[in-house]
Amino acid sequence: MKLTILGCHSATPRWDAHPTSQILEVKGHLFLIDCGEGTQVQLRRYKVKFARIKHIFISHLHGDHFFGLVGLVSTFRLLGREADLHIYGPKGIKEAITLQLKLGKSWTNYGLYFHELDHTESEVVFEDDSVIVKTIPLEHRVYTNGFLISEKITERPLNINACRNLGIDKIYFNKIKQGGDVKAEDGSVIKNETLTLEPGAPKSYAFCSDTVYLPSIVPIIKGATMIYHETTFLESHKDLAIKTKHSTAKEAAIIARDAEVGGLIVGHYSGRYNDYEDFKKEAQTVFENVIVGYDGLEVSF
Amino acid sequence: MKLTILGCHSATPRWDAHPTSQILEVKGHLFLIDCGEGTQVQLRRYKVKFARIKHIFISHLHGDHFFGLVGLVSTFRLLGREADLHIYGPKGIKEAITLQLKLGKSWTNYGLYFHELDHTESEVVFEDDSVIVKTIPLEHRVYTNGFLISEKITERPLNINACRNLGIDKIYFNKIKQGGDVKAEDGSVIKNETLTLEPGAPKSYAFCSDTVYLPSIVPIIKGATMIYHETTFLESHKDLAIKTKHSTAKEAAIIARDAEVGGLIVGHYSGRYNDYEDFKKEAQTVFENVIVGYDGLEVSF
Secondary structure: OEEEEEEOEOOOOEOOEOEOEEEEEEOOEEEEEEEOOOHHHHHHHOOOOHHHOOEEEOOOOOHHHHOOHHHHHHHHHHOOOOOOEEEEEEOOHHHHHHHHHHHOOOOOOOOEEEEEEOOOOOOEEEEOOOEEEEEEEEEOOOEEEEEEEEEOOOOOOEOHHHHHHOOOOHHHHHHHHOOOOEEOOOOOEEOHHHHEOOOOOOOEEEEEOOOOOOHHHHHHHOOOOEEEEEOOEOHHHHHHHHHHOOOEHHHHHHHHHHOOOOOEEEEOEOOOOOOOHHHHHHHHOOOOOEEEOOOOOEEEO | OEEEEEEOEOOOOEOOEOEOEEEEEEOOEEEEEEEOOOHHHHHHHOOOOHHHOOEEEOOOOOHHHHOOHHHHHHHHHHOOOOOOEEEEEEOOHHHHHHHHHHHOOOOOOOOEEEEEEOOOOOOEEEEOOOEEEEEEEEEOOOEEEEEEEEEOOOOOOEOHHHHHHOOOOHHHHHHHHOOOOEEOOOOOEEOHHHHEOOOOOOOEEEEEOOOOOOHHHHHHHOOOOEEEEEOOEOHHHHHHHHHHOOOEHHHHHHHHHHOOOOOEEEEOEOOOOOOOHHHHHHHHOOOOOEEEOOOOOEEEO
């Protein structure tokens, strides 16, 4: 998986600090997660081949997470897009986007499908042979979901040495990777387990923004390879975090620790802070592997 | 008057080419004209004191002219704005903005007033003691207005030499500027015309975008000090101009020439062109005083 942070600042966009948006590359998909104002410009700045985006996940309908969506949808039309586009987000998102397109007499020339969410339990919103996306119900001032994107294990890695030693022809390799046994020349059956290795754990990425400190998400994101968790505030402004239903860096780290994840990316910093390393320092009092999110950051895992 | 071009490119925003938005400073007002996506970032980039904006004029509801409006309205709220904000634009603009604010459960803490336009004749949309704003009905793929912003002549300039020669005390100067006569020491009346000069023509600025070549606007903008007229295409793509209801550089220049304006700023360039000087060259075959619009351009007149 490769994550590109297009923006990870809270509230109002500035020329050097963009609101929330991320691109996750996984198994040939290019998923866009949240779409604050200016996201289409950020996609160009970081040279993302954004025509490849077919699925957009919107956490909630605050402007810094979705005001860039209608512009991106319009731009796809102007660029002659033909591929379907699926948008997953809170109830109301369809009306907001279609009303604006209608006012401009500009409907899309591609299939635009809205998948409106209103469940308060985690649910599967997208699934194919290689990837599954589930909501992570969050608690904020409006209805909000995070998203857990998980690879599926579809193949067992070949045990190349075993195959060589047993003289298996490579025409059988695909069959073996898909779990099949092979007949040896003497007619005996060589079991799949002999020819393959145990697959590693499937990778997963959890996007958790915006939310209060919410321990109920721990079982959902348990063991994720990497998570992004909002850290709008430091503990010194915990009163503001409570008031505005956001999290502190320490709280995000507690979630990361309790969920035993591989790493934590922090972001969605309030405009009052200048040094984002302070978020890392605070989080690391609880959880070691902390990455400071910034616009343009690429993380592979 | 001082005009700042925040963006003057057509269609989709790019990191170095912003969609239409302009700031006009006139008689203490800061008028925002059109508000494409990213306008709030451009306002910050060019250090416009945008809390001073109290009136926003939107020409039409295509994305590159209004998708930045909801973000700016939200940002004003986040910054604690208290002053009223008046938005003038086509019917439907109120629903588009209020729906999005409602979905985010974020109403404004300041007075937000929409003045929806649907007339097809020029009308006065704003007027105070010093400025008057009229619509310029345009013809595009959707209902569109340009805006003519004109100063009012409220004072006559003092004829300082005449005042000195006649021994007029400066305590009378304000009265004289406002058109009053003055009594001389011998009791005789000195007429205002003796003590003042003829005021120059009031300055005016006409914003004309987006539109087909439309000679019917000539009488409305006649004699304007400066106009901006869209030039999406060059004559070499006149077929596209007709098809998409835009203008060529030459057509904008014909409007400028026939309306006998002081100067013509060109802009709203299609993405297919690289050298904007070509627009100036083409326009100058018809009208001499042509200014190439670009993001960040400031023009005082």
